[in-house]
Amino acid sequence: MVQRIVIVGGGAAGWMTAAAMTASRRGRGSVELVESEEIGIIGVGEATFPSIRAFNERVGIDEAEFLRATHGTYKLGIEFRDWHSVGDRYFHTFGNFGSLLGPYMLWGQYRRMADASLGEFGEQCLPTAMAMQGRFVVPDEDGGAPYKYAYHFDATLYAAFLRDFSMRRGARRIEGRIVEVIRAENGDVKRLRLADGREVEGDLFIDCSGFASLLLGRAMKEPFVDFSRWLPVDGAWACPCERVGEALTPYTRATALEGGWAWRIPLQSRTGHGHVFSSRHIDPDVAREQLMAQLDGKPLTEPRLLRFTTGHRERFWVRNVVALGLSSGFLEPLESTSIFLIQTNLAHLMTLLEAKAPLDETAIADFNARGAREFRRIRDFIILHYCLTARRDSALWRDMATMDLPDTLAYxxxxxRHHGVLHQQQDEGFDETSWLAIHAGMRHWPQRTDPVLNELPLDHARDILQRRREAIARAVAPLPPHHAYLARLMNLAQGAQRPAR
Structure with a gap:
């Protein structure tokens, strides 16, 4: 049995791990986290996936307290600007488009109609309509939630919040810089030596050391699987700016640019901006200038440059070392999957640690296989945003439109394209509705109409689509603006009821 767990590195990955471990292992061994104030964390504004709510609820975090502490806002999804062609936009939100099969298949009937009076396809999805109008309320989950939501927050503040949360529940923080990783004869990590001479021993070491990958990459020398053949972006400029105006958009924005794309993440106290770019296609200094032109308001800091390679370690668990977060791999933040990947691998690890069965080679091999599959599935989903573009106005977009795709994505x-099938594979990060949102947003429809759609008379199909659109519009109209809903929540005492609609 694993008695002593040592987490290497703080940040969101490290303290999420500590929070989860202390919540499930009370009285069953120790949880220690080693981090150094000398080593900074990435700490940009973070956009997330709805699974973050499940994590917070599982470890016992109150939503209002969390949002106050992290300057957080709500997120219904992502607005994509200029991805198909300059001037276009579409949304990928956490809702649905009705039935995906049979004659009542809404996307199929919408495509069959090709009727401008039916409005945008997104108007058939409740959270998309909410996002378009900047409105938000938490759904009535007791009655069956019609949509999911996530958050935007300050990643540095989130790590600090989780640190205090975890330490109150028994996690021990060790301040110190690791200068040596001492391994046993069988290859396990035995202990860590700090700069002041102290040593930290453990049974299981969880590497959350970020891009440095101090244990899995450096000490264990685990090879890296490079995805830059398909995802060539290798740098990002990040710069927060002053929040301008009262409105807070309940969505992230991703704007396609000459050599990459720019993010916009609204927080209560500021707005996070960044430019993810490919240095093969644009000079970093030009990318910096393009970022500064995207800012809503006055910059709060000098832009900071981050360098990375997309991909992952061949294995995520080697001997008694498990890597989570950036130390295991990195996918560009286009769909806000960094924390999602931490969560899914952490959840699998927790399941194995809590099981009575021994941690044998079969269990570890399954952990590694699942982790690699998930990276590949999300990689394919991100590539989809690029490869369907109609843009040919710069080298990046010409290259992305004509590149050879991974076999899994090409299939x-x-x-x-030929059958209208939204195929799902094992360990998908995104369901059929998400894939549909991207296909529809990029105007990529099947080449033939499913004959089953003709079983519904045209007038009947049009009536269904129009009624759904009108019902969604009526539901959205009385909802409060996102900033107003959030302000009321922040003014409520902890533990009080949510603000009224």
Missing amino acids: KIDLW
Whole structure:
């Protein structure tokens, strides 16, 4: 049994791990986290996936307290600007488009109609309509939630919040810089030596040391699987700016640019901006200038440059070392999956640690296989945003439109293009509705109409679509603006009821 767990590195990955471990292992061994104030964390504004709510609820975090502490806002999804062509936009939100099969298949009937009077396809999805109008309320989950939501927050503040939360529940923080990783004869990590000479021993070491990958990458020398053949972005400029105006958009924005794309993440106290770019396609200094042109208001700091390679370690668990977060791999933040990947691998690890079965080679091999599959599935989903572009106005977009696709993605695109099938594989990070949102947003529809759609008379199909659109519009109209809902929540005492609609 694992008695002593040592987490290497703080940040969101480290303290999320500590929070989860202390919540589930009370009285069953120790949880220690080693971090150094000398080593900074990435700490940009973070956009997330709805699974973050499940994590917070599982470890016992109150939503209002969390949002206050992290300057957080709500997120219904992402607005994509200029991805298909300059001037276009579409949304990928956490809702649905009705039935995906049979004659009542809404996307199929919408495509069959090709009727401008039916409005945008996104108007058939409740959270998309909410996002378009900047409105937000938490759904009535007791009655069956019609949509999911996530958050935007300050990643540095989130790590600090989780640190205090975890330490109150028994986690021990050790301040110190690791200068040596001492391994046993069998290859396990035995202990860590700090700069002041102290040593930290453990049974299981969880590497949350970020891009440095101090244990898995440096000490264990685990090879890296490079995805830059398909995802060439290798740098990002990040710069927060002053919040301008009262409105807070309940969504992230991703704007396609000449050599990459720019993010916009609204927080209560500021707005996070960044430019993810490919240095093969644009000079970093030009990318910096383009970022500064995107800012809503006055910059609060000098832009900071981050360098990375997309991909992951071949294995995530080697001997008694498990890597979570950036130490295991990195996918560009286009769909806000960094924390999601931490969560899914952490959840799998927790399941194995809590099971009575021994941690044998089969269990570890399954952990590694699942982790690699998930990276590949999300990689394919991100590539989809690029490869369907109609843009040919710069080298990046010409290259992305004509590149050779991974076989797994090429197969899924072929099934959709020729048969209208939204194929799902094992360990998908995104469901059929998400894939549909991107296909529709990029105007990539099947080449033929499913004959089953003709079983519904045109007038009947049009009536269904129009009624759904009108019902969604009526539901959205009385909802409060996002900033107003959030302000009321922040003014309530902890533990009080949510603000009224």
